[in-house]
Amino acid sequence: MLGTAADRTALARAFAHASAWLKGLDHRAVATTASLAELRMRLARPLAENGLDPSEVIDRLVADTEGGLLGSQTGRFFSWVIGGSLPSAMAADWLTTVWDQNAGIRACSPAASVVEEVAAGWLLDLFGLPPESSVGFVTGTQMAHVTCLAAARHAVLSDRGWDVERRGLSGSVPVRILVNIERHVSVDRAIRFLGLGSDSIVPLPVDEEGGILAEGLSKALADTSQPTIVVLQAGELNRAAFDDFQTLAPLAREAGAWTHVDGAFGLWARTSPVHAELAQGMELCDSWTTDAHKYLNVPYDSGLAFVRDAAAHRAAMTVSTSYLPQDGAARDQLDWNPEFSRRARGFAVYAALQELGRRGVAEMVERTSHHAQALVAGIGRLPGAQVVATSRLNQGLVRFLSPAPGATQDDHDRRTDAVIASINRSGEAFFGGVTFRGQRCMRISVCNWRTGDADVRRAIDAARAALA
Numbered sequence: 001m002l003g004t005a006a007d008r009t010a011l012a013r014a015f016a017h018a019s020a021w022l023k024g025l026d027h028r029a030v031a032t033t034a035s036l037a038e039l040r041m042r043l044a045r046p047l048a049e050n051g052l053d054p055s056e057v058i059d060r061l062v063a064d065t066e067g068g069l070l071g072s073q074t075g076r077f078f079s080w081v082i083g084g085s086l087p088s089a090m091a092a093d094w095l096t097t098v099w100d101q102n103a104g105i106r107a108c109s110p111a112a113s114v115v116e117e118v119a120a121g122w123l124l125d126l127f128g129l130p131p132e133s134s135v136g137f138v139t140g141t142q143m144a145h146v147t148c149l150a151a152a153r154h155a156v157l158s159d160r161g162w163d164v165e166r167r168g169l170s171g172s173v174p175v176r177i178l179v180n181i182e183r184h185v186s187v188d189r190a191i192r193f194l195g196l197g198s199d200s201i202v203p204l205p206v207d208e209e210g211g212i213l214a215e216g217l218s219k220a221l222a223d224t225s226q227p228t229i230v231v232l233q234a235g236e237l238n239r240a241a242f243d244d245f246q247t248l249a250p251l252a253r254e255a256g257a258w259t260h261v262d263g264a265f266g267l268w269a270r271t272s273p274v275h276a277e278l279a280q281g282m283e284l285c286d287s288w289t290t291d292a293h294k295y296l297n298v299p300y301d302s303g304l305a306f307v308r309d310a311a312a313h314r315a316a317m318t319v320s321t322s323y324l325p326q327d328g329a330a331r332d333q334l335d336w337n338p339e340f341s342r343r344a345r346g347f348a349v350y351a352a353l354q355e356l357g358r359r360g361v362a363e364m365v366e367r368t369s370h371h372a373q374a375l376v377a378g379i380g381r382l383p384g385a386q387v388v389a390t391s392r393l394n395q396g397l398v399r400f401l402s403p404a405p406g407a408t409q410d411d412h413d414r415r416t417d418a419v420i421a422s423i424n425r426s427g428e429a430f431f432g433g434v435t436f437r438g439q440r441c442m443r444i445s446v447c448n449w450r451t452g453d454a455d456v457r458r459a460i461d462a463a464r465a466a467l468a
């Protein structure tokens with residue numbers, strides 16, 4: 001088969017498989033059921049001399065990956081911070097694939113450019129960030145950090161008369177980066193990618209709640225010999241801790257430092273009147289990152305980079321060459337993104353924001369936070385369980401104590417990992433473990449729009465059964 005008939009048959013097969021997958025979310029095991037050996041046996045065929053019919057390729061792909069896909073699309077997946085996909089976002093993402101636009105510059109897809117322009121405006125407004133900020137639609141918070149910190153690197157070195165884009169880092173004054181000791185590892189990786197080196201990272205002590213201590217920051221900022229970037233966070237990965245932006249951001253600004261925020265999921269707190277207080281003062285910072293594939297529930301991969309100083313953002317990213325028409329009539333994405341050719345990932349973001357509306361975004365944040373708190377409390381009340389941390393957003397930690405007489409911390413750690421494994425094996429719900437301040441804990445994270453009261457009840461029941 002050639003041309004549109006083959007296209008249509010393959011897509012129709014994909015649609016049938018997709019419908020079956022979505023219908024099965026409530027009864028299929030959340031954990032995977034196939035071993036790596038099984039998956040390799042099915043998938044690692046020798047590459048044949050002759051190709052196959054497209055529909056057959058799709059049928060085989062579905063059959064061979066059976067049991068090897070994690071149920072992160074269900075409402076009973078609470079591990080890591082993953083999120084699901086809204087119907088309009090999934091559908092828009094399919095169309096993005098079918099349209100196959102190269103969203104690198106406006107000339108390759110005017111619609112993709114304008115959709116990003118519009119969605120960027122909606123997002124700045126939704127988050128209450130400075131309206132003059134520029135926005136990059138990247139693959140995730142990891143690359144959003146790279147993008148924002150490249151802008152920061154440009155700005156703090158330019159303040160010292162150093163053009164980093166032209167001269168590179170050799171010979172420049174070393175940049176110093178002050179960070180929360182409980183930050184996400186993607187911050188360090190972005191710093192490495194940018195050639196600033198992990199030795200440039202200065203971790204600052206935090207209070208009991210996980211926020212950087214103002215005295216610690218003031219003391220560090222008193223040394224003005226080096227250009228400085230401060231990285232704060234909105235939503236630390238275990239307890240969704242927030243730095244005190246209102247206090248810290250003005251200190252950094254006064255000292256001439258650039259303040260960047262890791263808001264991978266915590267930035268969304270600003271969309272809800274119930275949770276906005278957690279992130280008060282964040283608008284005083286200079287750059288912000290977040291994910292759309294987590295809280296906004298669009299398919300992977302989708303992250304967002306926001307930069308107050310659009311000129312610094314553009315200086316760090318832009319590139320031009322004679323074969324590309326970049327006329328400035330609309331957004332040329334390569335002015336704001338590290339990629340050259342790229343997926344038109346703005347379509348799914350644009351769709352999700354319209355499906356939810358302002359109220360729907362806020363309501364999703366409120367609902368998932370309510371479910372996370374109910375899970376922490378419900379599991380924490382079970383015999384042998386202990387609440388380690390609750391949060392005012394969507395994360396929490398519990399721990400399971402060994403019933404053995406004279407049990408040690410190590411026994412409790414082992415018991416915690418064993419209970420997590422047992423819940424996951426049941427297929428009823430899926431959680432992850434973490435070592436938090438020296439203790440093994442079960443992490444509870446809710447950011448899937450599908451999670452409902454029934455899912456919470458099933459997960460608590462699964463924990464009860466695992467403890468019995």
Ligand SMILES: *Cc1c(COP(=O)(O)O)cnc(C)c1O
Binds near residue numbers: 237
């Ligand atoms: C998920 C996460 C990241 C990394 O985001 P990616 O989208 O995976 O690149 C960074 N920081 C925090 C707090 C996160 O939760």
